[in-house]
Amino acid sequence: MSRTIITGVVGALFVVLSACGGDPAGSEVGGSGQPAEGRSAERDSRLVGRWRRTQTHRISDPRYPVSTVSETYSTLNADGTFVLQNGGTSVNVPTPTGSTGGHTGSGGALRGRWKTANRILYYRLEGAEQWYASGQYTVQPRHLMIVTVTGQKQLWER
Numbered sequence: 096m097s098r099t100i101i102t103g104v105v106g107a108l109f110v111v112l113s114a115c116g117g118d119p120a121g122s123e124v125g126g127s128g129q130p131a132e133g134r135s136a137e138r139d140s141r142l143v144g145r146w147r148r149t150q151t152h153r154i155s156d157p158r159y160p161v162s163t164v165s166e167t168y169s170t171l172n173a174d175g176t177f178v179l180q181n182g183g184t185s186v187n188v189p190t191p192t193g194s195t196g197g198h199t200g201s202g203g204a205l206r207g208r209w210k211t212a213n214r215i216l217y218y219r220l221e222g223a224e225q226w227y228a229s230g231q232y233t234v235q236p237r238h239l240m241i242v243t244v245t246g247q248k249q250l251w252e253r
Contacts, residue, residue, distance in 0.1 A: 138175055139211040141234045145170045146251040147182070162187045169251065171209055175216065180204040217239060 146169045154161045166182030181203070187196040207220040216229040230243035239251040 098157065137210060137212055138173070139214075139232075139234070142171050142209075142211065142232070142239065143173045143217070144253055146239055146253060148249060148251045149209060160189055175208050176206065177209045178204050178206050 099222070100222075144167075148167045148169070150165045150167075152163045152165075152213070163184055163186050165184040168178075168180045168182050170178045170180075172178075183202075184199045185196060186199075205220060207216050208219055209216065211217065211232075214231055214233075216232050217226045218229055219226045228244055230247075231242045232241045237253045241249045241251070243249065
């Protein structure tokens with residue numbers, strides 16, 4: 096259960112970035128998939144705005160059927176900056192007399208820069224030099240689908 100409930104905001108945001116395919120420990124994206132540093136950074140203007148990702152997890156153990164709902168917010172600004180913020184996690188645990196739960200609340204944020212190339216979304220954390228690939232994206236007016244470098248599909252909504 097401790098792996099499901101993320102209590103640290105920085106830890107939660109690191110998990111989100113890692114799930115996006117970025118690995119701040121050093122798996123920098125290189126080669127032809129990354130825009131050349133000499134060119135101006137391209138940004139797909141359709142991605143500009145505030146996006147929300149909701150994740151639901153259930154532990155189906157009949158003795159401890161726990162469910163959690165976590166929200167993450169990503170704001171992609173037209174100037175190439177981004178803010179990634181934990182919206183909090185709610186937990187529900189059924190008990191013999193009803194249920195109990197709680198909410199971790201929202202917290203700190205990660206900031207940095209973003210860009211796109213060849214339908215791949217890249218990010219660079221504030222103060223860092225390396226760009227990392229979040230994954231290949233498809234965007235519609237109210238939905239953003241990112242398929243991470245690990246194959247995970249993430250659905251974001253406006």
